[in-house]
Amino acid sequence: MAPLSYSVPQRILHWGMALLIFFNLIFSDGIEHWHHLVRRGQTITPDDIAAANIHAYVGIAILLLAVLRLALRRIQGVPVAPAEEPPLLSLVAKVTHGLLYLLLILMPLSGIGAYYFGNGTAGDVHADILKVVLWALLVAHIAGALVHQFYWKTDVLARMTHGVRKRA
Structure with missing residues (x-):
């Protein structure tokens, strides 16, 4: 039988990852600056490396947390639509969730390929393609949650915030 809500660990991971994802999407200046310096053959300072490392470390954390989320999803299940x-x-919704999970793995891996292994193609895919697709999927995901909350008046948002105790 499917659970009524996501478990507390699933909810914590969801919202924690949301913060990390938006942090890396919004505050990508450090890695972008580092990339421009490398591409132009300019001097890279320790501050440049530190700023780029923050983006990279957050991305690696997202990758590890995505794997953990997938494991919890498999073990604990998810509520039905x-x-x-x-x-x-x-x-x-199922396709969107699947693509989000795929991107939460592909984005960090392509970023690792670009930053740590100097793979320019991985960097281009990471910054020019996957980033745009991720933004689009996030907008669709948030819009879907809002439609559930305000149009269909379902408990979808509650299942990922405070949980629901019983079906209405």
Whole structure:
């Protein structure tokens, strides 16, 4: 039987990862500055390396937490889609979640390839393609949660915030 809510560890991981993801998406100046210096053959200071390392370490943390989330998802399960959600949109939600998990693995791996192994193609894919796709999926994910909350008035948002005790 599927759980009514996500477990406390699943919820903590979700919101913690959300903060880390938005941090890296919004505050990517350090790694971008480092990249421009490397590409131009300019001098890189310890401060430049430290700023780039912050982005890299947060990305590695996201990768490790994504693997942990997938393991918890497999062990503990996830709530079923609410009955109010049309079947087509339920499929869209499943595909969106799957793609989000895929990106939470591919983005750090491509970033590692670019930063630690100097793979320019991995860096281009990371910054120019995957980053845009991630933003689009995040917008869709948030929009879906808001539609559930305010249009269908389901417990989807509650299941990932404070949890639900019983089905209505």
